Amino acid sequence: xxxxxxxxxxxxxxxxxxxxxxxxxxxxxxxxxxxxxxxxxxxxxxxxxxxxxxxxxxxxxxxxxxxxxxxxxxxxxxxxxxxxxxxxxxxxxxxxxxxxxxxxxxxxxxxxxxxxxxxxxxxxxxxxxxxxxxxxxxxxxxxxxxxxxxxxxxxxxxxxxxxxxxxxxxxxxx
Numbered sequence: 001x002x003x004x005x006x007x008x009x010x011x012x013x014x015x016x017x018x019x020x021x022x023x024x025x026x027x028x029x030x031x032x033x034x035x036x037x038x039x040x041x042x043x044x045x046x047x048x049x050x051x052x053x054x055x056x057x058x059x060x061x062x063x064x065x066x067x068x069x070x071x072x073x074x075x076x077x078x079x080x081x082x083x084x085x086x087x088x089x090x091x092x093x094x095x096x097x098x099x100x101x102x103x104x105x106x107x108x109x110x111x112x113x114x115x116x117x118x119x120x121x122x123x124x125x126x127x128x129x130x131x132x133x134x135x136x137x138x139x140x141x142x143x144x145x146x147x148x149x150x151x152x153x154x155x156x157x158x159x160x161x162x163x164x165x166x167x168x169x170x171x172x173x174x
Contacts, residue, residue, distance in 0.1 A: 003108040006098060007034065011088040022079040029075055031089040032064035038085025039149055044077050053158040056146055062112065064092060082150060132161045136169050
């Protein structure tokens with residue numbers, strides 16, 4: 001069975017308003033979500049209340065907390081809608097179980113998890129090895145539409161700089 005067929009048969013569509021959470025850091029959530037329309041923000045909140053943006057999820061993107069889905073632990077990040085959003089959720093445990101007896105479904109899940117891992121690896125590389133200016137240029141190159149969808153403060157938090165630092169970067173590049 002194709003993953004899209006599984007989602008069509010077993011997924012549940014949901015709509016959310018801007019500002020609504022799918023889950024919060026510290027909660028348990030066993031679902032994987034596919035964004036049909038809208039915009040999501042995944043972020044970590046440090047003990048001192050500082051927000052660190054992990055990612056923005058655009059339509060077609062998929063996200064879930066694997067620590068929570070697979071290991072039953074608390075979500076390590078929060079997932080909030082920045083725009084009104086339509087999603088389809090699937091229960092990860094059910095999907096995982098179905099994949100064990102279906103090679104086609106299993107292969108698609110492996111492909112999904114590999115692409116998920118590659119995105120995480122690239123994000124870590126950007127944060128650990130690239131300068132803030134290079135991260136900004138890379139974001140402009142790969143996701144230029146994002147700049148019209150989120151605030152400059154959110155762009156700054158995603159890049160790991162202050163809003164003033166982002167302004168300086170933009171001035172240097174212009």
